[in-house]
Amino acid sequence: MLKVQEIRELIKLVDQSNIDEFVYEHEGSKIKMKKKGNEAAVVQQIQPAVVQASAPAPQPVQSAAVEEPKAEAPAQVPAPQADAAEDLHKIVSPMVGTFYQSSSPDADAYVKAGSKVTKDSIVCIVEAMKLFNEIEAEVNGEIVEVLVKDGQLVEYGQPLFLVKPE
Structure with missing residues (x-):
């Protein structure tokens, strides 16, 4: 996964170039950059983490590996x-x-x-x-x-x- 500094460098390069859109995909994460007029906008798509017994779950971009809260079974009906x-x-x-x-x-x-x-x-x-x-x-x-x-x-x-x- 790209580091924040690397993403910033990519934003600068896209902003200074003639391209209007840039997409980067790696291990279930996707970063899409689009220019709007003179500004560069960054869209980062998070793929949901799917827990599987046979393989480790992919890590969402920009978040720590934290288990999602689990619902507790109710004691009463x-x-x-x-x-x-x-x-x-x-x-x-x-x-x-x-x-x-x-x-x-x-x-x-x-x-x-x-x-x-x-x-x-x-x-x-x-x-x-x-x-x-x-x-x-x-x-x-x-x-x-x-x-x-x-x-x-x-x-x-x-x-x-x-x-x-x-």
């Missing part, structure tokens, strides 16, 4: 509402940053409640250290609820969306 909530998939933030529903302030939100998504659908952007990270749905289904507001600071592992899987 759950209420009917809890059963419905357990059927929903949570899309969580892979890092600390600022949540954005769209690619720019004047653009429509990527998704809203009721939107159909595929596992590759981009649902939002989390900005961390001036890098705009596209977050994917990870599952096919329908967005049930958006749990955070546009421009809100989010923590690592914080639920962003609830999705009803298909």
Whole structure:
């Protein structure tokens, strides 16, 4: 994985060159740089870490290797509402940053409640250290609820969306 200084150097080179877009992929991580007018924008796509017994999980870009929180088994028989909530998939933030529903302030939100998504659908952007990270749905289904507001600071592992899987 590239170090922050190497990414900065790439940004400078892309900014000074005639190319409009640059993509770098390595071990499940993807860095995409696009020019907008005279500015260079960096989009860093995080592939979700999938835990497998036979192979180590890929590390997300710009985050430490931390286990995702596990839901504890309830001691009592759950209420009917809890059963419905357990059927929903949570899309969580892979890092600390600022949540954005769209690619720019004047653009429509990527998704809203009721939107159909595929596992590759981009649902939002989390900005961390001036890098705009596209977050994917990870599952096919329908967005049930958006749990955070546009421009809100989010923590690592914080639920962003609830999705009803298909």
